[in-house]
Amino acid sequence: MPESPRSSDSESTGGTPLRPCGRSCRCARSSHATSDLDTLLATPGFSGSLLGADVPAVARRLPLLEQVVGVTVAGPVLMNAVGMHETPVGSGGAIRCRPSRITLRINPARLGSALITDPAAHIPPTLRLFDTDGNTAHATYLTERSDRLAFESLALGIGSGDDEGSASDTGALTVADAARDDIGDDGVPAIDQVAQFDAILDDGGVGRLMTFPGLRHAGHTRVESRRVIAALEHAALLGMPATLVTTAPGCLQMHHDQLDGAREHRGSMVIAGGTCRAMINFDLVSECWVTWSDGVWGRTGSIELYDRHGRCSLVVTQTGPVPMTSFEAWNQLVTDLAD
Missing domain, CATH: 3.40.1570.10 (HemS/ChuS/ChuX like domains)
Structure with missing residues (x-):
């Protein structure tokens, strides 16, 4: 699993509540000097493209990748699902979860950047969304049934800012993004x-x-x-x-x-x-x-x-x-x- 147990974590969950650390947390987990993004960019032989901070623009194009594996890690929990992405929605948007679909609900204010990586070792081409601290919020792995052309066009489309996937056309995800559904x-x-x-x-x-x-x-x-x-x-x-x-x-x-x-x-x-x-x-x-x-x-x-x-x-x-x-x-x- 993502973390190693500590003695305090194995106590009964019916005891005295722990005080939440919140955004100002300064414990070991929040004080790591190197984020996920820093680690990837510093990896010898790394090959990929940093798409910048317009994460909503990237997220809106996730359905174009067709069948993928979507992975989210949240402390002691890891979820993976195979299917096509729904168009992600933001706060206030409708809840729609369908079988064989990967549904994301995102808060652009807490997301910092997106990165596409070329295949390496046993890892397929991947699109990662990072939070503002540079740690992975969500990863999308391509499969044999993914649209590789759509994946490769992300670096060109999002980076240029002049095609249909640019920030000028997408903007932040709002309630209106989900209104039709x-x-x-x-x-x-x-x-x-x-x-x-x-x-x-x-x-x-x-x-x-x-x-x-x-x-x-x-x-x-x-x-x-x-x-x-x-x-x-x-x-x-x-x-x-x-x-x-x-x-x-x-x-x-x-x-x-x-x-x-x-x-x-x-x-x-x-x-x-x-x-x-x-x-x-x-x-x-x-x-x-x-x-x-x-x-x-x-x-x-x-x-x-x-x-x-x-x-x-x-x-x-x-x-x-x-x-x-x-x-x-x-x-x-x-x-x-x-x-």
Whole structure:
């Protein structure tokens, strides 16, 4: 997994909450002298192109790459999904997660640059989006079914600033970017739980986590990780539809599909749903919470995982117009988890 356990991370997640570090964090993880971007650029034999800081312009062209592998790492959680990118949306935009699609929700203010790299060793051509600290927010790996020409045109199109992919035509991602798609296939508005995800997108969920102790009257409940593991395994056993959301700085990767399986061994868990896999190191998960927000069918439960810095790493919930029976079953499972 992305990090190595520390003794303090293996304690029960039902104990005293850790104080979130927030944006001013000066602990070991935030004080690294070398960022992911610096490391790549300093690698001997590196071959690639830095696309600059207009990340929204790059993000809007992700669907042109056709089938790819999208990867997001968020502390103790890693998600990868195979499929085509949806056009990413920004804060306030509609939530739309379809099977075989890679859905990104981004905050341009927290993203710093984009980089395309040529193949090296066993790594295929890759497009990486970096946060403002130069660390990877999302990586897109090409496959044999990707459009290599579209990938190679990124360096020319974005860099020149004079074609249809330039910043002058794309601008920042806003609600308008998703307006044409804010109605689902069955006519149900796809705007559920927007505030929940945007609060996490804003600052990594640090501020949101700090409010939870005062929201117990609303059903927000801290639970132990072993109970979360059991609940996710049960949901997978029943084949429940679920939305998995991995939350890196400035970028949420979302995937909605029926859960196919979940297995845990010595604190490490893999959850599978369609073309998506989420890997969780529960030894590095500091707090687990059951939360509630307004969804398409009403009050909807979520399971949220936070790392030792107070940042949200994973949300498991239901979004969109799922069948009422599935919605009721999910809410019952989350209610039982919180009791």
